[in-house]
Amino acid sequence: MDQSLLDRFKTIVGPKGWTDDAATLAPHLTEWRDRYRGTTPLMLSPASTAEVAAIVTLCAETRTPLVPQGGNTGLVGGQIPQGELLVSLRRMNKIRALDPLNDTITAEAGCILADIQAAARVADRIFPLSLAAEGSATIGGNLSTNAGGTAVLRYGNARALTLGLEVVLPDGRILDMLRGLRKDNTGYDLKQLFIGAEGTLGIITAAVLTLFPQPRATETAMAALQSPEQALALLQTMRASAGAALVTFELIPRIGLDFVTRHIPNTRDPFAAPSPWYALITLESGHKDLRVILEAALADAAAQDVIRDAVIAGSEAQRRGLERLRETMSEAQKYEGGSIKCDIAVPVSAIPAFLDEAAAAVGRACPGIRPVAFGHAGDGNIHFNLSQPPGTERAAFLTRWDALSTLVHEIAARHGGSISAEHGLGQMKKDEILHYKSEIEMDLMRRVKSSLDPNGIMNPGKLV
Amino acid sequence: MDQSLLDRFKTIVGPKGWTDDAATLAPHLTEWRDRYRGTTPLMLSPASTAEVAAIVTLCAETRTPLVPQGGNTGLVGGQIPQGELLVSLRRMNKIRALDPLNDTITAEAGCILADIQAAARVADRIFPLSLAAEGSATIGGNLSTNAGGTAVLRYGNARALTLGLEVVLPDGRILDMLRGLRKDNTGYDLKQLFIGAEGTLGIITAAVLTLFPQPRATETAMAALQSPEQALALLQTMRASAGAALVTFELIPRIGLDFVTRHIPNTRDPFAAPSPWYALITLESGHKDLRVILEAALADAAAQDVIRDAVIAGSEAQRRGLERLRETMSEAQKYEGGSIKCDIAVPVSAIPAFLDEAAAAVGRACPGIRPVAFGHAGDGNIHFNLSQPPGTERAAFLTRWDALSTLVHEIAARHGGSISAEHGLGQMKKDEILHYKSEIEMDLMRRVKSSLDPNGIMNPGKLV
Numbered sequence: 001m002d003q004s005l006l007d008r009f010k011t012i013v014g015p016k017g018w019t020d021d022a023a024t025l026a027p028h029l030t031e032w033r034d035r036y037r038g039t040t041p042l043m044l045s046p047a048s049t050a051e052v053a054a055i056v057t058l059c060a061e062t063r064t065p066l067v068p069q070g071g072n073t074g075l076v077g078g079q080i081p082q083g084e085l086l087v088s089l090r091r092m093n094k095i096r097a098l099d100p101l102n103d104t105i106t107a108e109a110g111c112i113l114a115d116i117q118a119a120a121r122v123a124d125r126i127f128p129l130s131l132a133a134e135g136s137a138t139i140g141g142n143l144s145t146n147a148g149g150t151a152v153l154r155y156g157n158a159r160a161l162t163l164g165l166e167v168v169l170p171d172g173r174i175l176d177m178l179r180g181l182r183k184d185n186t187g188y189d190l191k192q193l194f195i196g197a198e199g200t201l202g203i204i205t206a207a208v209l210t211l212f213p214q215p216r217a218t219e220t221a222m223a224a225l226q227s228p229e230q231a232l233a234l235l236q237t238m239r240a241s242a243g244a245a246l247v248t249f250e251l252i253p254r255i256g257l258d259f260v261t262r263h264i265p266n267t268r269d270p271f272a273a274p275s276p277w278y279a280l281i282t283l284e285s286g287h288k289d290l291r292v293i294l295e296a297a298l299a300d301a302a303a304q305d306v307i308r309d310a311v312i313a314g315s316e317a318q319r320r321g322l323e324r325l326r327e328t329m330s331e332a333q334k335y336e337g338g339s340i341k342c343d344i345a346v347p348v349s350a351i352p353a354f355l356d357e358a359a360a361a362v363g364r365a366c367p368g369i370r371p372v373a374f375g376h377a378g379d380g381n382i383h384f385n386l387s388q389p390p391g392t393e394r395a396a397f398l399t400r401w402d403a404l405s406t407l408v409h410e411i412a413a414r415h416g417g418s419i420s421a422e423h424g425l426g427q428m429k430k431d432e433i434l435h436y437k438s439e440i441e442m443d444l445m446r447r448v449k450s451s452l453d454p455n456g457i458m459n460p461g462k463l464v
Numbered sequence: 465m466d467q468s469l470l471d472r473f474k475t476i477v478g479p480k481g482w483t484d485d486a487a488t489l490a491p492h493l494t495e496w497r498d499r500y501r502g503t504t505p506l507m508l509s510p511a512s513t514a515e516v517a518a519i520v521t522l523c524a525e526t527r528t529p530l531v532p533q534g535g536n537t538g539l540v541g542g543q544i545p546q547g548e549l550l551v552s553l554r555r556m557n558k559i560r561a562l563d564p565l566n567d568t569i570t571a572e573a574g575c576i577l578a579d580i581q582a583a584a585r586v587a588d589r590i591f592p593l594s595l596a597a598e599g600s601a602t603i604g605g606n607l608s609t610n611a612g613g614t615a616v617l618r619y620g621n622a623r624a625l626t627l628g629l630e631v632v633l634p635d636g637r638i639l640d641m642l643r644g645l646r647k648d649n650t651g652y653d654l655k656q657l658f659i660g661a662e663g664t665l666g667i668i669t670a671a672v673l674t675l676f677p678q679p680r681a682t683e684t685a686m687a688a689l690q691s692p693e694q695a696l697a698l699l700q701t702m703r704a705s706a707g708a709a710l711v712t713f714e715l716i717p718r719i720g721l722d723f724v725t726r727h728i729p730n731t732r733d734p735f736a737a738p739s740p741w742y743a744l745i746t747l748e749s750g751h752k753d754l755r756v757i758l759e760a761a762l763a764d765a766a767a768q769d770v771i772r773d774a775v776i777a778g779s780e781a782q783r784r785g786l787e788r789l790r791e792t793m794s795e796a797q798k799y800e801g802g803s804i805k806c807d808i809a810v811p812v813s814a815i816p817a818f819l820d821e822a823a824a825a826v827g828r829a830c831p832g833i834r835p836v837a838f839g840h841a842g843d844g845n846i847h848f849n850l851s852q853p854p855g856t857e858r859a860a861f862l863t864r865w866d867a868l869s870t871l872v873h874e875i876a877a878r879h880g881g882s883i884s885a886e887h888g889l890g891q892m893k894k895d896e897i898l899h900y901k902s903e904i905e906m907d908l909m910r911r912v913k914s915s916l917d918p919n920g921i922m923n924p925g926k927l928v
Contacts, residue, residue, distance in 0.1 A: 101696050101813035102844070103703075146649050154708070157647065160624065173904050180811040182843040183621065184882035185610050185660055186889055186897050187927055188909050192656035196649055213704040232565050239567075240677040243750040244618070244708025286707040287757045296751065347644040349565035379646040380566070418648035425650055433650050440637050444916070445652050451915035452908070463651055 001041050001085070005062060009044055009085065012054045017045050017091070028072055028086060036077035036427060040067075040086040047091045049166060049174055049205045055087060056203065057172025065457045068199040070110065070141030073133035075343075076426030078198040078462050079141065089140045092205060095119050103211040104163060104180040109140025109204050116209070125211035128155035132327070140204045146196035148422040150326075153378035154247040154284070155212065158195065164208035165191040170201070170453035180208045193448065198424050199459040201452045215284035219294045220319040222252075223301070224275035224309040228352040231279050231377055233306040235348070238281060241297035245283045245290065249378035250326050251351075252278040256372045259332035259387075260325050267324055270311045279377070280326045329374050330385070336370070337388040338397040342405050344412040345421035348380040354415050358384055361407045366400065368392070381421040384408050409436070425463045465505050465549070469526060473508055473549065476518045481509050481555070492536055492550060500541035500891060504531075504550040511555045513630060513638055513669045519551060520667065521636025529921045532663040534573065534605030537597035539807075540890025542662040542926050543605065553604045556669060559583050567675040568627060568644040573604025573668050580673070589675035592619035596791070604668045610660035612886040617842035618711040618748070619676065622659065628672035629655040634665070634917035644672045657912065662888050663923040665916045679748035683758045684783040686716075687765070688739035688773040692816040695743050695841055697770040699812070702745060705761035709747045709754065713842035714790050715815075716742040720836045723796035723851075724789050731788055734775045743841070744790045793838050797851055800834070802861040806848040806869050808876040809885035815841060818879050822848055825871045830864065832856070845885040848872050873900070889927045 010018045019025060020042050029038040046052045059066050067081040069088050092110040099105075100123050107116050113134040120127040129142060131149035141147075143165070147158045155161065164179040177191055194202055225231050231251055238246050254276050261267050283294050294312060301307045313319035333339040346354045359371045368389025375383040386404055388397035409419040413436050420429055434442060445464045450456075474482045483489060484506050493502040510516045523530050531545040533552050556574040563569075564587050571580050577598040584591040593606060595613035605611075607629070611622045619625065628643040641655055658666055689695050695715055702710050718740050725731050747758050758776060765771045777783035797803040810818045823835045832853025839847040850868055852861035873883040877900050884893055898906060909928045914920075 099811060099813050101700065102811040104811070146653075148647055148649075152647065156624070159653070160620070169904070169908070175904050175908065176902060177905065179880055179882070181809050181880070181882050181885075182812075183612055183616065183809045183840070183845045183885040185612075185886055186882055186884050186893070186901065187660075187905075188665075188912055189610075189623070189656060189660055190905065190908055190912075192653060193912075196651075196653055201652075213700075213707065215707070216704075236565065236677075239750070240680075241750045243677065243679070243748070284707070286703070286705045287760065289753070289756065292753065293751045345645050345647045347563060347566040347568070348646075349563050376647070381647045416643055416645070418643070418645050418650055420650050421645075421647040422649055429650070437650065438640060440633070440639050441641065441651075441654065444633070444639065444654055447915050448652055448654075448657075448912070451911050 001064065005064065006042050008058060009042060009055060012058065013044050013046050013051055017047060017051065019043050028069060028088065029080065031077060031080055032073065033075065036080040038080035039083050040081040043086040043088055045088045045091045049168065052087070052168045052203055052205050053172050053174050056168050056170065059085065059457050060171050060455065063455050063457060065460045067459050068203045070138030071112065071133065071136040073137040074141065074145060074426060075423045076428035078145065078424055078426030078459070080427070082461060084460065087203065089138060096206060098123055099180060100125065102180050104208050105211055106178060106206060106208050107139050108206045109138060111139050113137050113139055113142055120211050124214055126214055127209060127211055129158055129161055139207060143195050143204050143207055144197060144199050145424045148376070148381065150248045150250065150376065152376060153249055154244055159192070161210050162191065162195060162207055163210060165194055165204055166206040167194050167202040167204050170458045175202070178206060178208050198426060198463045200449060200463045201458060213286055215286060217285050217288050217290040218319070219283045219290045220313040220322050221281045221294060221298060222270055222311050222322050223279045223281065223298065223307040224271050225277040225279060225307060226275065228277060228355050230306050231277060232348065232351065233304070234279055234301050235378055237301045237304070237306060238297050241300060242283050242293050245285045245293060246281070247284045248280065248282040250280040250375060251377035251382070252280060252326060252329070252374050253372060255370060256329050256374045257325060259336055259372065260328050263332045263335040264328045267328065270322065271309055275308055280322060333372055333385060333387055338394040340386040340398065340401050340404050342384040342408040343421050343423045344384055344408060344417055344419060345379065345381045346412055346415040346417035348377070350415035350417070351377060351380060351382065354382070354411060354417065358408050358411045361411060362386055362404055365404060365407055427462060430463060465528065469528065470506050472522060473506060473519060476522065477508050477510050477515055481511060481515070483507050492533060492552065493544065495541055495544055496537065497539065500544040502544035503547050504545040507550040507552055509552045509555045513632065516551070516632045516667055516669050517636050517638050520632050520634065523549065523921050524635050524919065527919050527921060529924045531923050532667045534602030535576065535597065535600040537601040538605065538609060538890060539887045540884070540892035542609065542888055542890030542923070544891070546925060548924065551667065553602060560670060562587055563644060564589065566644050568672050569675055570642060570670060570672050571603050572670045573602060575603050577601050577603055577606055584675050585678070588678050590678055591673060591675055593622055593625055603671060607659050607668050607671055608661060608663050609888045612840070612845065614712045614714065614840065616840060617713055618708055623656070625674050626655065626659060626671055627674060629658055629668055630670040631658050631666040631668050634922045639666070642670060642672050662890060662927045664913060664927045665922060677750055679750060681749050681752050681754040682783070683747045683754050684777040684786050685745045685758060685762060686734055686775050686786050687743045687745065687762065687771040688735050689741040689743060689771060690739065692741060692819050694770050695741060696812065696815065697768065698743055698765050699842055701765045701768070701770060702761050705764060706747050706757050709749045709757060710745070711748045712744065712746040714744040714839060715841035715846070716744060716790060716793070716838050717836060719834060720793045720838045721789060723800055723836065724792050727796045727799040728792045731792065734786065735773055739772055744786060797836055797849060801852040802858040804850040804862065804865050804868050806872040807885050807887045808848055808872060808881055808883060809843065809845045810876055810879045810881035812841070812844040814879035814881070815844060815846065818846070818875060818881065822872050822875045825875060826850055826868055829868060829871055891926060894927060
């Protein structure tokens, strides 16, 4: 990119809105797992939708490719530039409006997810999107990757929480669809195109998001189970009894609990005897007598021999203790050597077969490998992580990432599953997906892409 | 269309799959409100996705336009041909699969909505999409119009209930995305394009739909209110107390209740004294003690002076009686002369201002006019119907449909609202929408249309 062009971009955003300083750029060019490193001649940090539009207009005129970036917490390299202009949305961090009677908040793309949650709480509401990176992830990135998390069972993913969007299109025009409507059947629902598009069709600059009442009661329980089949039976019982009060239903394997209690301070196995599987269950309600519902559902499950044992958190401290077992499960794997991460989804009914087959397949390929399969069983979304065989070489194990994850993906696909439940395609799975999606579906994706971004300037080399 | 071409279409579907008999065609060419009448040289009724694909392939080859049709219950003329080939999906009425552990059902486009509901009940589940026309509307039409109904507050509209689709594209290819996944971030979510597209981008032939547990308790109440503002306050109280147990929250005006009790047999005002407004509330839960939650929430609302009085149905018969007041509200308007229908949505917070301004505007334009504003207040969706002034001429009043609905639409738009909350655009609002959507949004819709259907053969003259 020649200097005069770079200067034109700098002029758009003014002196506070750009940097080409290597040290300042560094944290924007590496992804936190360190699987992707990037380069850029210039990072622009526009402060308004108008500045974003001016940047993209100039990009369109000059066929300059760009990569949008939020909190840089993505896991598939979608936000890392490979020589393109980098456009950080982080300075666009205003809450534009909060309408308590409509239960909506209008936030700019660069708002940190945790800040949106906090703004909702001030209004006695919750914004229920919740995920590990919420302290640094931005809502623009959450929407561009259709983020999931632990409350999807009750509240849906980012897509389900979005009523309206403002988007700067690849030609620089501003598409204002910041509507706060729950029903609007007036043509194609264009916002759906940009959600989950990883910045390849435009830059999301603001969104109208749905809020919910603060729950007045939260109950957390952990159930000990013999098998994934029992987990599904328990899920059915909980859904039937607790209905939409059921907010999370997370599967935990014995090995995962072992890793956590071994490596994470102040954690303990809440049960006297070990079980092969566990479910962590959270219920929330506006009504205070939620305990009654939880106890009734667990009693039903025990009567049907679905659970072996269960503990209900009797205090806030106990509740945090149970939740911590699940929250630290990824972290605990670090202390057991190399860990290969697979983020798959299958139909909920296929979870037991998937787990059996995938564990067998990776065990054949790599004797001694230790699958740690945990996660959002209520959504069919399993983080099928693979810890290295004890006593082997970490680096050598990690070279097998693609080969082993391919085995897992093949099995997920055979069960009608997805090779990326939450994380997206980015750079990591852009080519691999060609193996799983039909040529017709890929063709349609490319048609949508070329129709909106004919010059291919929006986040090239990602997703499609 | 020449006879040899028509013969080629007939050959695809065989003797049972076509008709050009005027009497057989008649019910497919008139819409039930009799606002649209159509013509067609031939109606094809394919029995399989392969037959649909063969029909569309021939249409694409020969540039023959077609109109897909389901149960013909649409309200904006989207399903009525104007000389095009008519493709009825009604023979594609198989339930292909029901997966109880995944809580999904796979149904062909021609399945009647009530039949899908019944199939779910057999498996001790519910399919929660529910609307007045459910006895004849097909799921293909429901999805193509993103149908709403009375349980959207809890379960979302048709879009929210759809996990996967099978679509015949405008070039005749079959796009198989019949996935039963709750999380799948592998590229653009293409199914969103076809939902609500009114058949202009392809023909939906099958869908994977989400099921929910059968509720074990249902409670229904009717609250007497002084104003729409109080209705919003009650909605907030109910949401906070009952959370997702709150399934419906319907606004009813005094005049609507008067019409119903005057004209519909076996209905009665459940209150001793009249009130200007009412809310009909339904709660559902898997737990049996739902009454406690309802009573607590109503007591809260009474303590805050939000409601004047409330009745809770004490029996199934009483519950049906309360629901009947709401269900027969459209029908009762027939007996009061001409009724002009407006299906608008606004942000929930804007309902009171919208109702005031819209009533004033139509009252100025047509003295004596009787607005009957009722409906899904929990979604911001008001059926703002207008009954003619007493003692005036029905036909003369109905000639003012466009002028009066335009007044209402302008006010909805000023509040950030929609001129078609549930019914779609079809023929009726295809031109009117140009006045409300930005040129950028319309341009993008046209780009999507021409990208997928470059020859414009799919339901021409509708939506875009």
